[in-house]
Amino acid sequence: MCYKAKAMEVSRALADLEEVRTRLAAMQRFRGLSGAAAFASGLAALGSGFVQATTVPHPLNSAESAHYVTIWIACLAASLAVNYGAIVLWLVRHWSVRSRVELKTVGMTILPSVVAGGLFTAAFVLRGELGLLPGTWCLCYALGLIASRKMAPPGIGWVAGFFAASGSALLFAPGSNALAWWVMPATFGIGQIVIGFLVSRDEFARPA
Numbered sequence: 677m678c679y680k681a682k683a684m685e686v687s688r689a690l691a692d693l694e695e696v697r698t699r700l701a702a703m704q705r706f707r708g709l710s711g712a713a714a715f716a717s718g719l720a721a722l723g724s725g726f727v728q729a730t731t732v733p734h735p736l737n738s739a740e741s742a743h744y745v746t747i748w749i750a751c752l753a754a755s756l757a758v759n760y761g762a763i764v765l766w767l768v769r770h771w772s773v774r775s776r777v778e779l780k781t782v783g784m785t786i787l788p789s790v791v792a793g794g795l796f797t798a799a800f801v802l803r804g805e806l807g808l809l810p811g812t813w814c815l816c817y818a819l820g821l822i823a824s825r826k827m828a829p830p831g832i833g834w835v836a837g838f839f840a841a842s843g844s845a846l847l848f849a850p851g852s853n854a855l856a857w858w859v860m861p862a863t864f865g866i867g868q869i870v871i872g873f874l875v876s877r878d879e880f881a882r883p884a
Contacts, residue, residue, distance in 0.1 A: 706782040706827040707770070710762035711876030717755035718868030724751040725861030733857040741806045744855055748809075751860075755868075782827050789820035810854045814843030814863055829878035835870055839863065 728747050732740040767775055793816035800808050821828070821836035842863045846854045853859075 705829070705878070706778050706824070708763040708766040708775070708779065708782075709828065709875045709878075710759065710766070711872045711874075711879055713759045713762040714868050714872030714875055716758045716872075718865050718870075718872060720751050720754050720758075721865035721868060722861045724748060725857055725865060728860075729857040735806070735852060735855045738804075741804075741855070745801060745806065745809075748860060778827070782824055785824045785827070786820040789816045789823065792816050792819075807849070807852050807854050808847060810859050810863070811843045811846030811849070814839045814846060816843075817864075817867075818843060829874040831874045832871065835867055835874070838870075839867055 724747050728744065731747075732743045735741045735744045763779070767779065793813060796812045796816065797809060800806060800812065818836045818839035821832055821839065825832050825836065846859065846863075
């Protein structure tokens with residue numbers, strides 16, 4: 677009987693510890709993420725892929741390459757506007773010390789990958805090495821997701837792995853294959869839609 681009682685106490689202690697871990701993980705998450713904004717970003721990538729497919733499906737010369745960069749920089753700008761706009765709206769509605777700390781923490785976590793991505797983009801464009809852009813973008817995004825995974829919904833690590841694997845493969849793609857019209861929709865489009873699903877699921881599961 678004494679052994680059973682001790683076993684029950686250990687089981688109860690482990691259950692309590694798991695609950696504490698769950699609560700801590702929930703408290704660490706950045707609540708300003710928007711599933712709808714992530715979905716919109718994914719759809720923007722799919723739409724941009726359609727635009728590229730109808731104009732410069734496989735960029736070959738400098739003019740086509742410049743058009744390629746314009747399409748995807750515009751897509752990036754639209755995605756940033758949607759996602760950061762959603763964060764601003766969340767801050768307006770939930771302004772508090774905790775929300776400010778959450779924003780500062782997540783901002784400092786992903787800032788290095790954002791800065792690195794911008795610098796790589798500028799350098800590759802100036803040097804005419806556009807074929808390295810898709811792979812670099814994927815890898816930088818993967819690093820940002822990995823760095824902020826504790827503040828993101830469960831499952832985000834798998835998405836980061838998808839971006840990392842895709843980026844690694846694209847860096848070694850022969851010729852200008854990495855610039856093909858379907859590459860960015862297949863990576864960022866699908867990846868953002870999956871992130872939108874994960875964030876939305878977390879939003880619905882979160883206590884009111």
